[in-house]
Amino acid sequence: MPTVRTTMQPHLELDVSDTEYTDLKRQGLLVEEPESAAAPAAAPAKSPAAAKSKE
Numbered sequence: 505m506p507t508v509r510t511t512m513q514p515h516l517e518l519d520v521s522d523t524e525y526t527d528l529k530r531q532g533l534l535v536e537e538p539e540s541a542a543a544p545a546a547a548p549a550k551s552p553a554a555a556k557s558k559e
Contacts, residue, residue, distance in 0.1 A: 509535040 506525045507517050514535045520528065528534050 509537075511535055 505519045505521060507519055508525060508528065509517055510528060510533050512533065
């Protein structure tokens with residue numbers, strides 16, 4: 505069962521059947537989660553300026 509957020513109540517996560525998911529998606533009622541929220545963010549790369557300031 506997919507867990508979704510709808511545009512009607514985006515603060516609530518709902519468990520829906522595959523049929524309900526397909527119907528909600530077809531109607532454009534699902535809140536699309538950005539990919540960055542689905543995967544953990546990578547650590548930022550150290551910039552040369554930050555390395556020089558520590559010396």
